[in-house]
């Protein structure tokens with residue numbers, strides 16, 4: 604089993620030109636490989652601008668569409684695991700916000716459909732109703748990469764501690780969230796939630812955002828971040844496009860879990876009566 608893993612979080616500049624977005628993602632996957640990355644993660648909605656009015660036009664079938672094909676080829680050519688951000692997935696008459704994961708041979712390892720849709724209303728700041736266009740997924744998603752179990756959530760999924768609890772219970776040592784917080788919730792909750800989830804479950808948490816584009820209809824917060832199992836920020840980008848390359852030390856997961864053994868100290872005999 605790997606005890607260390609080099610990961611690259613790619614904060615892409617995403618625009619309205621789908622082919623250009625895909626080509627830039629592929630280029631960054633190869634560049635990350637040159638920096639020694641074994642796993643490369645892309646942001647939420649990396650092939651299209653983020654917004655309910657765009658999803659139908661940019662949607663594709665998974666795994667048959669052009670974005671999936673480009674990712675599988677890039678993963679196989681570079682020989683890295685690719686956590687392919689998200690794309691609008693078309694399945695019959697439904698659309699989902701979907702993350703695909705490819706191994707270093709280009710095999711589809713996992714497919715996660717965003718479980719919690721982003722419907723919020725903060726008057727005068729931001730109103731968003733993802734459920735106008737998308738359907739929610741209903742499956743928890745984990746995959747094994749070189750003996751490391753990794754869980755996937757997408758953006759708003761990060762707010763739901765029950766979901767991360769389930770992923771941690773399935774044995775995950777790291778959770779990766781392709782995400783795109785905004786200029787209202789980003790400064791308040793982005794880092795707070797990443798650190799909370801990491802501390803709750805004593806695992807690594809990676810958040811991968813698109814770069815900020817102040818001309819876009821939805822302005823992303825950026826600040827792709829990696830937090831360790833102690834809840835400490837290992838690395839963080841600013842709002843501009845860039846790549847965060849970090850080494851994950853899996854011994855740290857065991858270290859904190861052994862030293863602060865909350866996993867075996869939970870009083871499930873008490874809380875289960877409340878949550879059921």
Ligand SMILES: O=C(O)CCC(=O)C(=O)O
Nearest residue numbers: 721758759783784785788
């Ligand atoms: O939870 C938030 O504040 C932002 C969520 C979001 O942008 C999303 O789910 O795409």
